[in-house]
Each structure stands twice: as C-alpha cells, then as structure tokens.
Amino acid sequence: MSATDQRPIIQPALPTLSLPAPARIGEPAASIDTPSLVLDLDAFERNLDRMQQVADKAGVALRPHAKAHKCPDVSRAQVARGAVGVCCQKVSEALPFVRAGITDIHISNQVAGPAKAAMLAELARHARLSVCVDDAAQIDTLAAATQAAGTRLDVLVELDVGQHRCGVPDADGVLRLVERLGRRDTLTFRGLQAYHGGIQHVRQFASRREAAAHAAECAGAAVARLAAAGVACDIVTGGGTGSVAFDLASGVYTEIQPGSYVFMDADYGSLDGDGAVRGEGSGLGFEHSLLIATTVMSRAVAEQAVLDAGLKSMAVDSGLPWIWQDGARSTRLAYVAANDEHGLVQPLGGAVDALPPLGARVMLVPGHCDPTLNLYDELVGIRAGVVECLWPVSARGHSR
C-alpha cells in the first residue's frame, strides 16, 4: 500500500442522499415525480398575453403581483410582454426579483419595523422601489432608513376601499400623510393604493361588479379631493384577477396588480362570468394552467383511492382541489378530504369504476394558488406532454 492510499478519503455525498429534481427536461410529463407542481406553458402564455392585451387596450399599466407565483421566471415572461414591473407583498419577497433583474417593484403592503425598512432602503440601490403606508410612524421609519442608506423610495398611501384591513379611511387621512411625506427628502408621494382583496372572490358577477364599482368610487372620490387640495396622484394602483375587468373600465386606476390570472386556481375558476355563466372566472377567459401531479398510493379501502398529496402539497383554505381529467373538472371523481400527506378521492354518484387504480397518476387544480406555490421549490413547465423547464420558486418562504 502506498502512502497515497493511506490518506483519508473524503467521500462524495451519495446522490441518493440529496433530493433529486422532480423532473428532467426533455422527458415525458408522465415521468414527473409526485406530488409536483406542474405548469401548462401554452395555457400560461395565453393567460399572460390576454391580460397584457386587455390592459393595453384600456391604456392601464399592468404590474402583476408576484405573491401569487414567487417565481422570477414568471415575472420575466410578464415584463417581456409589457408589464411595467411587479408587486411584492413583503420586502424579503422582493429579494429574488431584484436579484433576477426586475428593476421596478412595488411593495403593496405596509412594512413593519426598522430592520425591514433598512432592507428595503438597501434594495433601492438596485431597483426602483415603492411601498405603502397608512400611518405617520411608518413614514418616519422609512425616512430614517433611506437617509441612513443614502437611497430613496416612492411611497403610496393605502386607502381603505372597503376591505377594512389596512389603509386610511378617507382623503383627509391621505392628506395628513402626504403633508408628512412632503417634509422627507428621501420619500416621494406618488399616489394611492386602493385594493380590495375580498372583492376578488365574490361568486356572483353582478355582486362582484357592484363591489368593485364601490371600491373604484371611493378611490376616485379621494383622488378628486386630493386634486382639489393641490395634490396629484400619478398612480392609483389596485385590482386583482376577479375584479380586473371592472377596474380597467373604471377610469380610476392607472395600474392594475392581478396575480392569480397566470394560473387560475379552483377558487377563481368558480367565479361566475357575465350572464352568470359558472366557471368563466373573471369573464376574461383565463385558463387553468397550474396542476398538481399526484399518484394513487393506496386502494385498500373500498370505494376510495388515496393520493400521495395532502395539506403539505396544497393550500385548502379556499376549498379542496378539483380532479382534472382531459382538460376539464372531473364529473365522476371528487377529492373529498386532505390529510397531512394523504388525499382521499371518492366517486361521484356511485361511479366506483371511475376510481383510478393503484399507481395511477391523478392531476389536480389546487383551490388557492398563492399559498400552494409557497409549498414548492420548483415549478415543472410542460408543453405537448414533455418537460420543458424547471423554474425555481425562489421567493418560497420569503414571508418576512
């Protein structure tokens, strides 16, 4: 034995001790490991085109929300089609988008505390950043952070247009904050955020239209009050996938910030379109592009199939997923219960022969896309039955 043989050997980590990627590019979609998040790229691209077209037609800027997908590759595809930038909901969420070269980001939320304000001020070296406020103390914290960093921020005052979550109640509240912003060299008042999240999920078309009209009316009244006081709003931002058709027509919004339209989850797919047509979603014809690939892992209990995807593979806060077969919601099978790692499937109307066998692949449309994306590290893009890309969900878990 030579001296060389006696040197300690560093063993390379065995490949099986790292989690393999869920799919390989160029392989059939049927080979994707489960549970995995799958993106139908054709439907996805049609959704992106459609939203850009309706925004362009209305002469309103499109700033899609990244909280829905947390994936810089999605944002790049949106910006390439004409989006003016993106929204993020948290400062930490913006990090991967700045890193990916997105140069215009709106934090559509209040920022809590000096540490987050410092991170935001630091990010402003690399991109144009705006942020919401609804309290004078937030302005003081942002001012201190930007002064310390030697950077600047655009600021939108959030107006409560009916959600009663965040936002000042009226134009007087806005004016007080505008006055305070005027004394801060590193902060620039740009306008209003007027977003009502609850509206987005109102099932009936007429009720949704009425709620969106009320929100736009509140925002329009505040803009007029501000103008009368000599304060111009360059930006009025708001709107989501459920209300965007109304928001674009309102004449009030200069910018819309929808997110879920890229995927269309089951909840959005349950909205009535115009004329009470069930399942038309926003009425704008977006398609379900986001699927969860699962496998039947047990058929031991009669009249039931058990999938390998439960609470840890999908958000169920807005309802259970749909079973997706041949491009439509299954009329013969239903996902009836989500346990932590199991999903129970039962036949509808006694169609026991419709139950998939052990080992079969079952595709789901998740109930709520935003928190579902937040469970996965990759999005597997497929086209014509073949894996085309693996996109990192880089902002997954960036909730600080």
Next chain:
Amino acid sequence: MSATDQRPIIQPALPTLSLPAPARIGEPAASIDTPSLVLDLDAFERNLDRMQQVADKAGVALRPHAKAHKCPDVSRAQVARGAVGVCCQKVSEALPFVRAGITDIHISNQVAGPAKAAMLAELARHARLSVCVDDAAQIDTLAAATQAAGTRLDVLVELDVGQHRCGVPDADGVLRLVERLGRRDTLTFRGLQAYHGGIQHVRQFASRREAAAHAAECAGAAVARLAAAGVACDIVTGGGTGSVAFDLASGVYTEIQPGSYVFMDADYGSLDGDGAVRGEGSGLGFEHSLLIATTVMSRAVAEQAVLDAGLKSMAVDSGLPWIWQDGARSTRLAYVAANDEHGLVQPLGGAVDALPPLGARVMLVPGHCDPTLNLYDELVGIRAGVVECLWPVSARGHSR
C-alpha cells in the same frame, strides 16, 4: 494603471440580496425578525423527557414521528433520551434524517411507484429502514427495488383500525400479504402498523379513550389471529399525541409514534384531559413550546390590529392560532382571520385598549404544527429570553 487593475472584477453578492437569518445566536428573543417560528427550549425539553418517561414506564418503545417537525436536531434530542428511531411519512422526508445520522427509520406509509421504492432501497444502505404495505403490488415493487440495489427492508402490513384511509381490513388481508412477503428474500415481515389519525383530535376524553380502545382491540384481535396461524408480530406500531396515554396502557402496542407532543399546537391544546378538564391536551401535561413571532404592521382600521403573519406563515386547516401572552392564551384578544400575508386581531368583549400598538410584537400558538413547520426553513430556539440556536427544518417541502 497596472494590468492587474484592468482584470474584470467579480462583484461579491451584496449581503442584502440574500435573505438574512431570522435571528442571531446570543441576541435577545425580542430581536427575532418576524414572522418566525420560535421554540421555547425549556418547554420543548420537558415535553421530550415526559414522553420518554411514560413510554419507558409502560415498557413500550418510543419512535417519535418526524413529520411533525421535519428537523433532524429535534430527532437527535429524542434519540439521545431513548427513542428507538424515528418515523417519516415520505421517502424523501427520510433523506435529511439519514444524512444526520439517524440509523433506524420507519416509513409509516405506503410508497407509490418504482422511483420512490428505488430511493428507499438505496437509503437502506445507510440505515435500518421499514415501510408499510397494504397491497401485493407494493410488495412486488419493493422486492424488485431491493433486489436491484442489493439491500433489504423490514415491512409492516398496515391494518385499518377505523380510520378507513389506508390499510387492509382484517387479519385475512394481513395473512395474504405475509404469505407474499415470505417469498421475497429481501423483505422481512415484522408486524403491524395500526394507526388511527382521526382519533387523535377527538375533543372529549371519554370518546377519545373509547375510539383508541376500539383501535387497540382491532389490532389485538389481528395479532391473535396471526399468532394462531403461526405468524408472529414483533412490532405493533401506532398511536399519536392524542391517544398515547391509552395506547401505552392497551398492552397491544409494542411501539408508539407520536409527533406533535414536542410542540403542542392549539388543536391538541383544545383536547379535554381526564375529568373533562379543558386544555389538558393528552392529559399527559405537555406544554406549548412552539410559537410564531409576529409584528403589528397596521393599526389604521378602528378596533383592529393587523399582524404580518397570515396563511403563508401558519396552517389554519385545524383552526386559527391563539394569541399567547404571559405563558397563556389571551382572554382579551383573538386572531380572527388569516389572509395570505395578514392576520387580523380583534379585542374580545370590547377590550379595545388591549389591542397592541403599531410595531408591537405578538406571539401566536399555531393551530396545527405539522403543516406550519412545513412553511419555515429555520426554527429559532430560545431560552431565558435569549436566542440559543437556529435549527434547519431540513425536510421542509420533502413531500415526495
């Protein structure tokens, strides 16, 4: 200018473009960034000691479930106290535990398909591994994978003891699978898994005891039938945090697999103890050790505080979180709604002055620990108000 000066310079990534750690060791707990998952190490260690003591006293092996925490540091602390190994629910979930040196792992679930079976067979090079089956086809797949890898696996047949999710219905079903296992050199039948997840969350003590007794009775009857047929069950595994007091006393289980007792979420904290004492949980005196640190980010809407933690920072499938003040559930404040990134807090009984101010820190006990851990990359351990450790949640997202 020298030639050296003209070489292209690779800029190091700016620190602010990476997500900073949520806390620094040695700093006060009040400095932890929010939302973050916080572990009270004293309460955690008392929970671990208590479960090991009751298992030892009953002469039953403790194999805690890692699906609750997904954190190898937690498993190491359990094994150091006498746990015989751990349970994992998915093959991919086991990877970080094998890597961390846990040498005895039971996959308490069926495994779907040849790729996962191959990974399991590969892991069996590094640790003793067992897995559940409830179908002959699963046995054939596991046999093929272990033969190809040149490894072996222990196998438990899952018996349906009332949950009606997975598992063969009776001893005849077990015997058919035992017979098939007997023809496979690389697979060894070791006994039964008899777990009823639904029992764990039954609120009333007497109903929970009755349901647990029924599950133990089913398992005991099957063991007797198998013994009469000359088949010995070395292992009967099952039980969870809600039923463990009954399981240990049953005389049927050789091994228990509780997981949530390390944390005690709000759902488990809502179980009646003996004598219908509300909030005694399993009646075994486990403490709430797991908290979510949050910050008030808006106070603009009257009679409401908005926290920076919503659906993406906690699972709400088993109920909304509790607000935790001075070591107890708040009687003056309630977390009333979880939006994606916002949590709404309102006063109970009109105690508006109890609402925390903008920027205040609010601690929560999450409704369901397992899927909550699956949202975070780190667990921040604190003791006596100081950050003591940052434990990676290494199996987060390992749901395949």
